[in-house]
Amino acid sequence: MRGIPPGGAADAPADLLGPARAGDGEAFRRLIEPYRRELQVHCYRILGSVQDAEDLLQETLLAAWRGIGGYEERASLRTWLYRIATNRCLNASRAGGRRPQEVAAAYRAEVPMPEPSRRREEPSWLEPYPDVLLGELADQVPGPEARYELRESVSLAFLAALQQLPPRQRAVLVLRDVLGFRAAEVAAMLDTTENAVTMALKRARATLASELPGSGRESGPLPDSPQERRIVEEFSRALEAGDVDAIVAMLTDDAWLTMPPMPLEYQGPAAIGQFLATVAVRGCRRYVLVPTRANGQPAFGCYLRDPRTPVLHAHGLLVLTLAGERIRALTRFHDNSYLPMFGLPRSLPGR
Known part of the structure; x- marks a missing residue:
């Protein structure tokens, strides 16, 4: 599949959108199928968990199915779906969801651990994501304002740094710097102002700059080389x-x-x-x-x-x-x- 850059033209085929609005489940499935994997990866970036991302993807699709009749094409279908997914993820983050403190506390080392170089105040939730699923995103086209390529935006270093951000800053950075949505689009998704988006992005970038390596972002060899x-x-x-x-x-x-x-x-x-x-x-x-x-x-x-x-x-x-x-x-x-x-x-x- 080939993703549509944020801010592009409306992307809902009329021959599917009409029947989907009328309650045709198969038309709805075909309408949203091209976005399923990228929405799951979006939820994964924000939540850090593959299972939580799949759960929130299902919530997103259910909400989209219930709301498709009211979709007025003021934004592209892709943008509309990202709005639903992002807000579902933020709600899940506020509710607590899976708790890394409980998982970390459940681990019992077989022998005493050496003194660490750094001990974070709070555990961060992060799970690995299989490459076989990322292959379905190979042709995704980010928006023109994106700052990160796909390879870096799914790397563990980037995702671990993301988990140090408050959820709303995390969502803003992913939408702006990974997916390339414009500030106005992100503001509409989050029901806030462009100025609030700009300030949140500035803080998020500053935190990421302190968490990520300062150089050599592309210095690793190519996959399978x-x-x-x-x-x-x-x-x-x-x-x-x-x-x-x-x-x-x-x-x-x-x-x-x-x-x-x-x-x-x-x-x-x-x-x-x-x-x-x-x-x-x-x-x-x-x-x-x-x-x-x-x-x-x-x-x-x-x-x-x-x-x-x-x-x-x-x-x-x-x-x-x-x-x-x-x-x-x-x-x-x-x-x-x-x-x-x-x-x-x-x-x-x-x-």
């Missing part, structure tokens, strides 16, 4: 062998290890190496890694060897952020419930 495959294979061999020194040698000097939603973060080769040696690959713990992709980045389903059985047990998902020939970030997701989204099983036969 020979350079990326070489780095991924080298890392996989090192982790499966429990070779902490080899992993540390692949890190940038400012690399981060994070484990959303846990608030503990480790920066730099020394701190990350200590964590790996004392927690991840301590003693005889050994992993088998199954390659996959998340958020436009190389990732692995992690499986832990059990010396007592021939079965490999799932041990979460690990995502790499690359910078040139090195690794800028390791993002560890402990929740095994994410694995089915990536087509990965809960266990594997021993190798």
Whole structure:
């Protein structure tokens, strides 16, 4: 599919819009189907959760179905749908939704954790998004005022930074800088003024500038390129062998290890190496890694060897952020419930 830039002409085919307004469910389905995936990704950017995004997408489509009779084509159908989705997400954020504090508190480390480089005051909610779903957005065209390309706008670094913003600032930044809607359009979506949108965007950009790396935003190798495959294979061999020194040698000097939603973060080769040696690959713990992709980045389903059985047990998902020939970030997701989204099983036969 090819998305329509914000501010473009009305995009609702008359042969579908009329019947949809009259209650034709099939016409409505065909009318909104081209926008389904991008609306889900929009909800994901704001909420940080794939499951919450799917739930809010269904709420959005239900609200659109109930309201299609009153759609007056003052804005494009796409803009109308984004208005519904954004406000549903903001309502969900105000209501609390899934609580990262509860999830983080439920995690119990098997051994004491080293002192982190940084301990955030609040856990941030962030889940990985399968690349197989992002492929459906490959031809999406953002508006002319967009500041971020698709690849960056779904990266874990960008999404983690977004989660540090208040929900309304988050929504404004996504609508303006990711999707390229004009300030007037965003103001209409949020029932506010253009000046309020401009001020919220200014604050959001300032926060993102402090959270995101200051340079090298495009310095990672292209997805599935020979350079990326070489780095991924080298890392996989090192982790499966429990070779902490080899992993540390692949890190940038400012690399981060994070484990959303846990608030503990480790920066730099020394701190990350200590964590790996004392927690991840301590003693005889050994992993088998199954390659996959998340958020436009190389990732692995992690499986832990059990010396007592021939079965490999799932041990979460690990995502790499690359910078040139090195690794800028390791993002560890402990929740095994994410694995089915990536087509990965809960266990594997021993190798």
